[in-house]
Amino acid sequence: MKTPKEEQIEAIRKAVAAGVTDKAYWHSRTPEERIWAMELMTRRAYGYDENSIPKLQRVIEFATLKRYDAPKDTKKPEE
Numbered sequence: 519m520k521t522p523k524e525e526q527i528e529a530i531r532k533a534v535a536a537g538v539t540d541k542a543y544w545h546s547r548t549p550e551e552r553i554w555a556m557e558l559m560t561r562r563a564y565g566y567d568e569n570s571i572p573k574l575q576r577v578i579e580f581a582t583l584k585r586y587d588a589p590k591d592t593k594k595p596e597e
Contacts, residue, residue, distance in 0.1 A: 526551060534558045 520528070533543065534555050544552055 527554070530555045531558065534562070 530547070530551050538544075544555075547555070
C-alpha cells in the first residue's frame with residue numbers, strides 16, 4: 519500500500535511524463551511538488567533517469583611547494 523506522499527510523487531511523475539502544461543494543474547500543486555516536477559523535467563531534458571544520476575567526483579591533487587628561507591635581518595635592532 520502506498521503512502522499519501524508516494525501517491526503524490528506518482529501523480530507528479532505521470533503529469534511530467536504526459537507533458538502537462540496546464541497552469542491550473544500546477545497551481546493546484548504544493549511548491550514542493552512543483553520543484554520536484556521541475557527537477558524531473560530537468561533530468562529528462564539532460565537524459566538522466568533516476569538510476570543514473572551523475573555524482574560529484576572526488577579528485578586529489580598534490581602540489582609541491584618551493585620552500586623559501588626568510589631573509590636574514592642584517593640590521594641591528596634599534597634601542
